[in-house]
Amino acid sequence: MYCFVYTPLKRVGPIAVFVGAIPGALPPLLGWVAATGHITYEALIIFGIQFIWQFPHFWAIGWFLHKDYQKAGFNMLPTGKQDKGTAVQTILYTVWTIIVSIIPVFGFTGRLHLTIAGAIMVFLVGLIMLYYAVQLFKKMTVIAARQLMLASVIYITLVQIIYVLDKFIR
Numbered sequence: 448m449y450c451f452v453y454t455p456l457k458r459v460g461p462i463a464v465f466v467g468a469i470p471g472a473l474p475p476l477l478g479w480v481a482a483t484g485h486i487t488y489e490a491l492i493i494f495g496i497q498f499i500w501q502f503p504h505f506w507a508i509g510w511f512l513h514k515d516y517q518k519a520g521f522n523m524l525p526t527g528k529q530d531k532g533t534a535v536q537t538i539l540y541t542v543w544t545i546i547v548s549i550i551p552v553f554g555f556t557g558r559l560h561l562t563i564a565g566a567i568m569v570f571l572v573g574l575i576m577l578y579y580a581v582q583l584f585k586k587m588t589v590i591a592a593r594q595l596m597l598a599s600v601i602y603i604t605l606v607q608i609i610y611v612l613d614k615f616i617r
Contacts, residue, residue, distance in 0.1 A: 457521040464505050464523060472498035489559035495547045496606065502540035503580055504599035506533060510583070510592035534584035537595070541580040545573030548606055565613030569606055576602040 448470045456463035472494045479490040509516060509523035510533065516523050526532040551559045552566035561569065579598040583591040 457516075457519075457523065460522050461525050461527070463521075464502065464509075464525075467505070468498050468501040471501050487557055488555075489557045492547065492550055492556050492559055496544065497603070499540060499547055500544045500599065500603050503537045503544065503576070504596060504603070506537045506540075507583065507592045507596035507599060511589045511596070529587065531584065531587070534580075534587065538577070538580045538584060541573075541577050544602075545570060545577065548573060561610070561613050562616050564616055565609055568609045568613075572602055572605045572609070 448466070454463075456466055475497050476486070476490045476494040479493060480486055483490075506524060510529055513524065513529050524533045525536045548569050549561065549566045550556060552561040552563060554560055576595070576598045579591070579595040583595050585591075
């Protein structure tokens with residue numbers, strides 16, 4: 448899917464980001480299925496976190512590499528431009544990333560759950576990423592986009608660490 452669908456779609460338009468997010472989110476889902484033998488709510492939530500997170504992450508990359516992508520004939524930003532519309536969508540997907548990441552605290556995701564302390568930590572890390580998404584909206588610069596990209600990498604790394612460590616808090 449990545450090589451034969453996502454890559455050619457880069458020349459078509461921003462739909463490529465959606466298609467590319469699917470193989471990008473499959474590893475955590477496959478890990479869960481390999482460990483349990485089943486596709487469950489838990490697997491779908493961890494897939495969802497990784498899937499939705501990729502939009503603000505990649506749009507930040509698409510922002511600071513916009514000129515290079517355009518030279519290659521790729522249109523990766525949701526509006527096709529480094530504009531307020533792209534920045535707003537980045538903020539919205541960051542908010543959705545945070546929401547999906549804390550869903551396990553509510554206790555209806557089977558064996559995937561977070562304690563309140565774990566959910567607070569995930570939420571706080573999410574607020575940091577959201578801060579940088581808002582900064583992209585305010586500043587509209589390549590530097591702000593790079594900062595958001597770095598914040599997104601830190602976010603997904605820390606969320607995964609928090610999820611693992613949270614198992615020992617109970």
